[in-house]
Amino acid sequence: MLTFFRINSIFQVITLLALLLGLKMIYIGSKLPLLTYELEWMLVGEKLNEGLKLYSEVLTQVGPLSSFVYQMIDLWAGKNQFVYETIASVLIFIQTLYFVFITNRRNLFNEKNYIPGLVYLVLINASFDFLKLSPALMANTFVLMALNSTLRQIEKREGVGDDVFEAGLFLGIATLFHLPSFVLLAWAILVLFLYTGINIRQTFMVILAFIMPIFFMYLYFYFNDQAEYFTDIWLFHLSYSFDFSLLGLRDILVTFVLPMALGFFGIIRVLRGHRYNSFQNRSHQLIIISSIFILVSFFVSGQYTPSNMIYIVAPLAFFCAGFFIHGKKMLIPETLFLLFFVTTLFISVSGAKPFLGVSQNGLANFRVIESELKPQYQGKRIFVTGQHIDAYKTNEMATGYLSWSLAKNDFEKPNNYVSLSNIYNNFKKDMPEVIIDGENVIPAIFKNIPELGAKYKASEKGIYVRI
Known part of the structure; x- marks a missing residue:
């Protein structure tokens, strides 16, 4: 060759x-x-x-x-x-x-x-x-x-x-x-x-x-x-x-x-x-x-x-x-x-992928896995907190909070007026139908923005559905 x-x-x-x-x-x-x-x-x-x-x-x-x-x-x-x-x-x-x-x-x-x-x-x-x-x-x-x-x-x-x-x-x-x-x-x-x-x-x-x-x-x-x-x-x-x-x-x-x-x-x-x-x-x-x-x-x-x-x-x-x-x-x-x-x-x-009986499972930390969301949450406009965005593969994303390393500056400061204002404005422009709260930050946000919290109900642990 x-x-x-x-x-x-x-x-x-x-x-x-x-x-x-x-x-x-x-x-x-x-x-x-x-x-x-x-x-x-x-x-x-x-x-x-x-x-x-x-x-x-x-x-x-x-x-x-x-x-x-x-x-x-x-x-x-x-x-x-x-x-x-x-x-x-x-x-x-x-x-x-x-x-x-x-x-x-x-x-x-x-x-x-x-x-x-x-x-x-x-x-x-x-x-x-x-x-x-x-x-x-x-x-x-x-x-x-x-x-x-x-x-x-x-x-x-x-x-x-x-x-x-x-x-x-x-x-x-x-x-x-x-x-x-x-x-x-x-x-x-x-x-x-x-x-x-x-x-x-x-x-x-x-x-x-x-x-x-x-x-x-x-x-x-x-x-x-x-x-x-x-x-x-x-x-x-x-x-x-x-x-x-x-x-x-x-x-x-x-x-x-x-x-x-x-x-x-x-x-x-x-x-x-x-x-x-x-x-x-x-x-x-x-x-x-x-x-x-x-x-x-x-x-x-x-x-x-x-x-x-x-x-x-x-x-x-x-x-x-x-x-x-x-x-x-x-x-x-x-x-x-x-x-x-x-x-x-x-x-x-x-x-x-497995090849000739060998699999290294390369980049395992970064692979998107199939969403484990229940059928009633599939096909919705969703928002996910945290690094694991796998659910966006088969569902539409709501809001522009794409990178959690940036988004957490707002969500992890529930007592900060600017952060709450950013969250409220982003949600108002593109309201999620389902929120998957992997970081457990949504309760504090809803507590400080009651108008936003009134639009959702907790369906199960870590999941909020728009009323």
């Missing part, structure tokens, strides 16, 4: 597409598990199409550009998991080809081939949640563009040009999809200082280009009288908790231990390459440095799932490809790649 992908022709593009479709065929007959954060993305689009305003009425930390994409998809297909995953597959294929373009156009290896694209496609299947249309996956397209722009500046013999602003612009757009992307601005500025003759004016150009798309998005919310919510709920609302569960840590290790081990040996082989010129050596170092900042962006994300580490796929793919490209003889690299391919695919598939 490696020998075939060493050839640089259009047939390799077709083969990569066929390989992607073949990998998708593995899941034919059984859907990928629906994840809670994936359900939240769908609900964001649904609530925006109901006329609620992002961040002021729809409480979520999904980026604005990602939210608008989900809104367009919901307008066309509703909560259709297949459509979301199909769009994700198209995006993955585009990123694969663009990654090949970067490695070949920038001459990161001494030979132009499609092995980096092949390895990238394998690694993007290392975890089944990489195949979801996540904000990080959408942002990754622009992170790759920023990587290409940065490499182009390092490659120039005449010095840094004013088009250096592109790196900041692409990272600014990526940030509007996935907030932790902002960390990579520091990486871009650092490597430009280390490996180019960038001056202060050009540095400010990069920073201003990064700020520009965020500023225009701020203006959009400002002219819709939503600027305060944009900044408080999303822009300046980073997670400061580093809560790694054992299951979450297991998922990360299972996904990345093999690629990182192979990437480590790939780094050794690439850095020992004797035929690389000065630009290539600097580029290889740049990619290594990017991995450090990618890990920082992962930690500030606050949600420690493989999909939030998707930026690391490109550096890993590059050095894993280098491991195979620099392999001696022919049989050994082919054999090792086959083992790598089969093992990675087996880990991914067995994490999603």
Whole structure:
């Protein structure tokens, strides 16, 4: 397989597409598990199409550009998991080809081939949640563009040009999809200082280009009288908790231990390459440095799932490809790649569903399970308190209290006038038919808002039905 992908022709593009479709065929007959954060993305689009305003009425930390994409998809297909995953597959294929373009156009290896694209496609299947249309996956397209722009500046013999602003612009757009992307601005500025003759004016150009798309998005919310919510709920609302569960840590290790081990040996082989010129050596170092900042962006994300580490796929793919490209003889690299391919695919598939008698039950903490609501509560507009939003899979969501980490600021302060006012106004706009109180916060709310409490009766413990 490696020998075939060493050839640089259009047939390799077709083969990569066929390989992607073949990998998708593995899941034919059984859907990928629906994840809670994936359900939240769908609900964001649904609530925006109901006329609620992002961040002021729809409480979520999904980026604005990602939210608008989900809104367009919901307008066309509703909560259709297949459509979301199909769009994700198209995006993955585009990123694969663009990654090949970067490695070949920038001459990161001494030979132009499609092995980096092949390895990238394998690694993007290392975890089944990489195949979801996540904000990080959408942002990754622009992170790759920023990587290409940065490499182009390092490659120039005449010095840094004013088009250096592109790196900041692409990272600014990526940030509007996935907030932790902002960390990579520091990486871009650092490597430009280390490996180019960038001056202060050009540095400010990069920073201003990064700020520009965020500023225009701020203006959009400002002219819709939503600027305060944009900044408080999303822009300046980073997670400061580093809560790694054992299951979450297991998922990360299972996904990345093999690629990182192979990437480590790939780094050794690439850095020992004797035929690389000065630009290539600097580029290889740049990619290594990017991995450090990618890990920082992962930690500030606050949600420690493989999909939030998707930026690391490109550096890993590059050095894993280098491991195979620099392999001696022919049989050994082919054999090792086959083992790598089969093992990675087996880990991914067995994490999603039972496969050949093995099931890892990957991302068990985030899987949406079938709702246990009794039939009389099904088919209603419901509101759920707490992190477990599984009931929204088969029922319509009432109110815009989507993210409990944000909503609890109101519901856990029943004696605060502003919180009570927020709850009353949100309920008035979209009154739930059924309230499922998983956090036991509703009694205190009803006590302090008797007008609201009079509209409901307790049907059973933790469930309130509108009269």
